[in-house]
Amino acid sequence: MSELSDTIRIVKADPPGGPDALSIQTRPTPRAAAGEVVIQTLACGINRPDQFERMGFYPAPPGAPEGLGLEVSGRVAEIGEGVTRWSVGDPVCALVSGGGYGDAVNVSAGSVLPVPDGLSIEDAAGLPETVFTVFANVFDQAGLSQGETFLVHGGTSGIGTTAIQMAKAAGARVFATAGTDEKCRLCERLGADIVVNYREADFQTVFSEAGGVDVILDMVGGDYVAKNIAIAKAGARIVSIAFLKGSQVQLDLMRVMLKRITLTGSTLRARPNSEKARLAGLIEATVWPWIADGQLHPVIDSRFALDDVRLAHERLDSGAHSGKILLIP
Incomplete structure (x- = not known):
């Protein structure tokens, strides 16, 4: 040195x-x-x-x-x-x-x-930044556990590639979204079970048909918030850490109440x-x-x-x- x-x-x-x-x-x-x-x-x-x-x-x-x-x-x-x-x-x-x-x-x-x-x-x-962020939000705050289903939007971002691997190592079923077929294949190589190219398919439909999600890590915001609520299972936890499509959103609180969803967010x-x-x-x-x-x-x-x-x-x-x-x- x-x-x-x-x-x-x-x-x-x-x-x-x-x-x-x-x-x-x-x-x-x-x-x-x-x-x-x-x-x-x-x-x-x-x-x-x-x-x-x-x-x-x-x-x-x-x-x-x-x-x-x-x-x-x-x-x-x-x-x-x-x-x-x-x-x-x-x-x-x-x-x-x-x-x-x-x-x-x-x-x-x-x-x-x-x-x-x-x-x-x-x-x-x-x-450090990605591991601390994923651990703090997905595990420490949202309590992802073995056997649950986890979704990360932006699966090939620094946060996304880390989240996929950490959730898989913890024994979760892993979903992801990405913007190209090449990026979707990378998510799969990292361990994601189902990946949706959001430019070609509706992730709300795909993940709903796949059984829904227990924990969602969202960096998109905007209209993704309502879709996250729609695909969330009963007792799901949705954590927002960024809002590339905007922080101002409309949502149906009745769905949140009926499913007992936790909506939260944080900065590190x-x-x-x-x-x-x-x-x-x-x-x-x-x-x-x-x-x-x-x-x-x-x-x-x-x-x-x-x-x-x-x-x-x-x-x-x-x-x-x-x-x-x-x-x-």
């Missing part, structure tokens, strides 16, 4: 806008406060929330490191007071609240996880460090063994140099990607 210089690069969108709004800026190298570590970044993942932040719709919580980026992998470069688990040089990945696009970032030690056995440090950057970034540490412990105990056993791996779509961050966001905006887009500082 090379020593950190006095300055690092970060990425900002100032003013907000499209990929052209992104610029690389220089800042003093962060130091580890009490309870923190500094990670020398070897890779960082790109996620939809980064797109929303770039556009000015997803401000960072108070105290977050400056700049875009919510997940990294690399090696521990500095340890703050009170941190006992980690040592300088340890290969790790971490969920960060900002500043992931860059050379180094400081993070609460409780949000740091070891690079799983059998996975490269670089590819581990594709895990602004949760307190103690909550993220709790999730990290559960994830290491539950999900990391799935990775070691070959039941889960990050699907990497493409890799870009940090200098090409605008091209990476153009790839994200296009919707053509399958899996995670990584930046390599």
